Amino acid sequence: xxxxxxxxxxxxxxxxxxxxxxxQDGRKTHEGLLMxxxxxxxxxxxxxxxxxxxxxxxxxxxxxKIAKSRAHEPRAVKEEARFELGKTSREILKLKFDPKKxxxxxxxxxxxxxxxxxxxxxxxxxxxxxxxxxxxxxxLVDMANIRLTSPFAKMSEDMNYTDWxxxxxxxxxxxxxxxxxxxxxxxxxxxxxTSAVLSFFLRNxxxxxxxxxxxxxxxxxxxDAGMNLLCAVHTALSxxxxxxxxxxxxxxxxxxxxxxxxxxxxxxxxxxDAFRPVNDLPLARVYPSGKIEKLKKDVRIRSEGKVxxxxxxxxxxxxxxxxxxxxxxxxxYHVSKGVKGFVVEGSGLGHVPTNGKGEWISTIxxxxxxxxxxxxxxxxxxxxxxxxxxxxxxxxxxxxKAIPGEDMLTETAFVKLGWVLGHTKDPEKVRxxxxxxxxxxxxxxxxxxxxLY
Amino acid sequence: xxxxxxxxxxxxxxxxxxxxxxxQDGRKTHEGLLMxxxxxxxxxxxxxxxxxxxxxxxxxxxxxKIAKSRAHEPRAVKEEARFELGKTSREILKLKFDPKKxxxxxxxxxxxxxxxxxxxxxxxxxxxxxxxxxxxxxxLVDMANIRLTSPFAKMSEDMNYTDWxxxxxxxxxxxxxxxxxxxxxxxxxxxxxTSAVLSFFLRNxxxxxxxxxxxxxxxxxxxDAGMNLLCAVHTALSxxxxxxxxxxxxxxxxxxxxxxxxxxxxxxxxxxDAFRPVNDLPLARVYPSGKIEKLKKDVRIRSEGKVxxxxxxxxxxxxxxxxxxxxxxxxxYHVSKGVKGFVVEGSGLGHVPTNGKGEWISTIxxxxxxxxxxxxxxxxxxxxxxxxxxxxxxxxxxxxKAIPGEDMLTETAFVKLGWVLGHTKDPEKVRxxxxxxxxxxxxxxxxxxxxLY
Numbered sequence: 001x002x003x004x005x006x007x008x009x010x011x012x013x014x015x016x017x018x019x020x021x022x023x024q025d026g027r028k029t030h031e032g033l034l035m036x037x038x039x040x041x042x043x044x045x046x047x048x049x050x051x052x053x054x055x056x057x058x059x060x061x062x063x064x065k066i067a068k069s070r071a072h073e074p075r076a077v078k079e080e081a082r083f084e085l086g087k088t089s090r091e092i093l094k095l096k097f098d099p100k101k102x103x104x105x106x107x108x109x110x111x112x113x114x115x116x117x118x119x120x121x122x123x124x125x126x127x128x129x130x131x132x133x134x135x136x137x138x139x140l141v142d143m144a145n146i147r148l149t150s151p152f153a154k155m156s157e158d159m160n161y162t163d164w165x166x167x168x169x170x171x172x173x174x175x176x177x178x179x180x181x182x183x184x185x186x187x188x189x190x191x192x193x194t195s196a197v198l199s200f201f202l203r204n205x206x207x208x209x210x211x212x213x214x215x216x217x218x219x220x221x222x223x224d225a226g227m228n229l230l231c232a233v234h235t236a237l238s239x240x241x242x243x244x245x246x247x248x249x250x251x252x253x254x255x256x257x258x259x260x261x262x263x264x265x266x267x268x269x270x271x272x273d274a275f276r277p278v279n280d281l282p283l284a285r286v287y288p289s290g291k292i293e294k295l296k297k298d299v300r301i302r303s304e305g306k307v308x309x310x311x312x313x314x315x316x317x318x319x320x321x322x323x324x325x326x327x328x329x330x331x332x333y334h335v336s337k338g339v340k341g342f343v344v345e346g347s348g349l350g351h352v353p354t355n356g357k358g359e360w361i362s363t364i365x366x367x368x369x370x371x372x373x374x375x376x377x378x379x380x381x382x383x384x385x386x387x388x389x390x391x392x393x394x395x396x397x398x399x400x401k402a403i404p405g406e407d408m409l410t411e412t413a414f415v416k417l418g419w420v421l422g423h424t425k426d427p428e429k430v431r432x433x434x435x436x437x438x439x440x441x442x443x444x445x446x447x448x449x450x451x452l453y
Numbered sequence: 454x455x456x457x458x459x460x461x462x463x464x465x466x467x468x469x470x471x472x473x474x475x476x477q478d479g480r481k482t483h484e485g486l487l488m489x490x491x492x493x494x495x496x497x498x499x500x501x502x503x504x505x506x507x508x509x510x511x512x513x514x515x516x517x518k519i520a521k522s523r524a525h526e527p528r529a530v531k532e533e534a535r536f537e538l539g540k541t542s543r544e545i546l547k548l549k550f551d552p553k554k555x556x557x558x559x560x561x562x563x564x565x566x567x568x569x570x571x572x573x574x575x576x577x578x579x580x581x582x583x584x585x586x587x588x589x590x591x592x593l594v595d596m597a598n599i600r601l602t603s604p605f606a607k608m609s610e611d612m613n614y615t616d617w618x619x620x621x622x623x624x625x626x627x628x629x630x631x632x633x634x635x636x637x638x639x640x641x642x643x644x645x646x647t648s649a650v651l652s653f654f655l656r657n658x659x660x661x662x663x664x665x666x667x668x669x670x671x672x673x674x675x676x677d678a679g680m681n682l683l684c685a686v687h688t689a690l691s692x693x694x695x696x697x698x699x700x701x702x703x704x705x706x707x708x709x710x711x712x713x714x715x716x717x718x719x720x721x722x723x724x725x726d727a728f729r730p731v732n733d734l735p736l737a738r739v740y741p742s743g744k745i746e747k748l749k750k751d752v753r754i755r756s757e758g759k760v761x762x763x764x765x766x767x768x769x770x771x772x773x774x775x776x777x778x779x780x781x782x783x784x785x786y787h788v789s790k791g792v793k794g795f796v797v798e799g800s801g802l803g804h805v806p807t808n809g810k811g812e813w814i815s816t817i818x819x820x821x822x823x824x825x826x827x828x829x830x831x832x833x834x835x836x837x838x839x840x841x842x843x844x845x846x847x848x849x850x851x852x853x854k855a856i857p858g859e860d861m862l863t864e865t866a867f868v869k870l871g872w873v874l875g876h877t878k879d880p881e882k883v884r885x886x887x888x889x890x891x892x893x894x895x896x897x898x899x900x901x902x903x904x905l906y
Contacts, residue, residue, distance in 0.1 A: 268836040268904060271835075347643055351608070353611055381720060
């Protein structure tokens with residue numbers, strides 16, 4: 001609670017909790033959202049949530065000035081906005097369909113892109129009305145008829161494989177019922193798991209599927225939500241029949257990157273350009289103006305044909321990350337709990353510790369004999385597993401029969417392993433499928449310029 | 454086995470297994486080390502190990518030409534080489550000590566930098582004589598008296614905490630008995646664990662400690678061993694009293710980076726410039742010529758004073774990496790096996806999955822109550838944990854009392870947690886120490902230019 005004095009000042013300035021205000025204190029000016037005063041805080045201090053997400057307390061002295069700020073308020077959706085409701089979603093808006101414009105379906109699943117600051121707690125919570133997406137980008141509705149659907153609203157780290165199955169089916173259904181492309185809005189933490197899922201689950205893909213998120217919620221001045229969505233619509237209307245992630249390319253608002261869904265990863269906790277291609281070039285640069293510059297030659301081109309969703313998936317899989325002194329008996333534990341396959345994040349070219357006793361390798365060998373596959377991916381993130389260089393590698397891959405994950409990301413290998421095990425339990429077939437390129441997940445060679453792109 | 458025809462041709466050209474040869478076949482010329490022909494291979498194909506580490510088979514036709522190559526043979530150590538033997542090591546060379554030159558101790562622990570191609574298997578094995586280090590860099594002995602010691606020879610992924618303790622004690626001993634600086638040669642896979650270990654274990658550091666490895670063994674044309682060692686000696690003789698990793702800065706042989714031991718990570722399986730600073734600038738550029746360009750202002754400067762080794766360490770710690778659908782009961786399993794503390798690689802700003810049921814958070818909360826600390830580091834590698842933005846983060850950090858790992862690397866947080874638990878079991882003290890900056894492991898703010906440096 002603020003002190004009675006502060007409450008009086010706020011009231012006089014017609015400022016309520018949640019308003020965007022500026023507080024001038026001597027030479028310094030702070031701008032942000034007015035937060036409630038926590039119990040533990042000095043009631044004479046104004047608590048602001050800054051655009052960088054941090055809270056700051058400004059002690060309110062005699063010379064302190066406070067004013068409501070008008071910047072960054074959400075723009076209203078234009079009156080002529082047109083939407084058609086997805087049949088699978090709850091009704092959101094009732095607006096007229098413009099038959100001269102293409103149809104793009106936007107599937108909202110949750111995450112920061114559909115979050116706002118919670119003025120009660122100072123944290124961030126999910127918005128309840130998906131139309132809030134469009135507040136910052138009214139131009140979307142000039143470009144296309146946007147069909148909004150929302151099968152569920154979850155943060156990405158809370159999604160599980162049943163959500164993935166539902167999402168893939170929804171995407172296929174939309175693509176097969178008139179949508180020129182589909183945009184999936186999504187939390188960013190594990191966005192790259194979902195982009196990998198859609199890459200494997202959607203077979204015979206003939207249209208763009210654009211997975212997009214935001215690192216800063218749309219009620220922040222520095223939000224990337226608007227530009228990411230705008231670029232996503234351009235991508236959804238483009239000729240690229242690929243599953244990819246479309247996010248800021250740099251900390252500038254210059255353009256987005258459209259990155260193949262199996263070769264991309266969140267590489268920073270907070271930056272707007274956190275999503276980077278790994279062991280691969282981006283598919284394209286996408287500008288807010290609509291200009292698209294392709295960066296790869298093998299981009300699949302839009303065509304006709306029904307998109308299939310092949311969602312058979314074995315969810316009982318695990319990721320194991322060895323570390324110095326780590327005990328491989330954790331593998332036995334997982335197996336006892338029913339785990340049917342493992343992705344092991346190996347060190348360097350694909351090592352596991354031997355500690356001179358070789359228990360990691362012998363543990364893996366034992367379970368491989370029982371028909372449980374082990375795929376090894378690089379802890380280094382970048383680069384490729386090479387099963388031939390060192391003697392211990394030869395033992396692990398040629399004797400113990402671990403599967404070298406080539407240059408796949410751990411996250412991609414995890415999704416692929418679940419998908420492969422959804423189709424076969426035959427160890428030889430699992431190995432063959434894991435080493436077959438289904439969705440651009442394995443590069444034949446790694447271009448030097450892809451390192452830390 | 455090669456065919457009798459090939460064996461005859463090789464004999465005529467005086468070529469033996471392991472020789473560096475060139476094979477010309479039409480327009481293409483391959484150069485590499487001649488490998489034995491594996492049983493599964495066509496006996497008419499010449500098997501070469503290329504400088505990139507891969508084997509290639511060249512079918513030997515009528516127009517194929519083969520010749521011994523003289524390039525890249527190890528240079529002999531100059532006759533005037535001077536070494537003094539470390540008292541702790543087995544005797545390697547008996548050479549005269551030059552009192553006009555400074556003393557640098559080189560502690561050899563194993564890894565690619567002390568490996569050669571095994572001509573029997575085509576893999577790589579540890580060299581048996583540490584003097585082989587110096588074959589490619591005879592200039593080292595012009596710069597300093599090099600004292601060689603080798604407490605153990607292991608690949609880095611096989612080292613454990615007793616090795617770390619032994620190594621830190623050896624480094625302190627050398628620094629306190631006349632060495633101007635110490636170089637540790639080491640396997641690269643988990644080099645960054647050891648650099649973090651030495652950063653915490655060596656207190657009151659007054660001289661340089663340079664950890665160095667090689668991505669390609671010294672008998673390959675593209676080896677980085679020589680230049681890395683040369684730059685390491687320059688660094689060991691410099692005024693920087695820091696523990697750091699010195700490795701190639703780029704795929705060119707232009708200069709090395711000296712990177713703070715707690716803020717560096719292997720980011721590629723194979724590239725010579727695989728070691729990159731994370732959330733930090735490198736301490737310095739180090740050129741083979743000896744030129745040093747410092748890149749950070751807070752580099753500690755060489756001084757007098759005894760270096761302490763504070764090696765108290767709790768090895769019963771674990772790293773946990775959540776993934777979609779992951780089961781937090783693995784934490785209970787580790788605790789049942791005696792684990793006393795965890796580093797959790799959280800998603801995004803530091804999340805764990807809730808799956809709507811919150812079992813990850815409740816599992817952590819339960820064990821924190823029992824006095825077991827959980828430190829959360831970013832799965833994204835780059836960036837910082839922020840315990841305040843989302844509601845679930847507030848629950849995890851403020852209610853369940855997980856410790857936000859700031860911008861520490863997982864590997865660094867792991868080593869630090871073991872070191873902290875070696876000193877105290879008091880939860881409040883553990884939290885306080887984990888959030889205290891001891892060895893540059895926590896940056897106050899992250900410079901934008903450090904992302905993907």
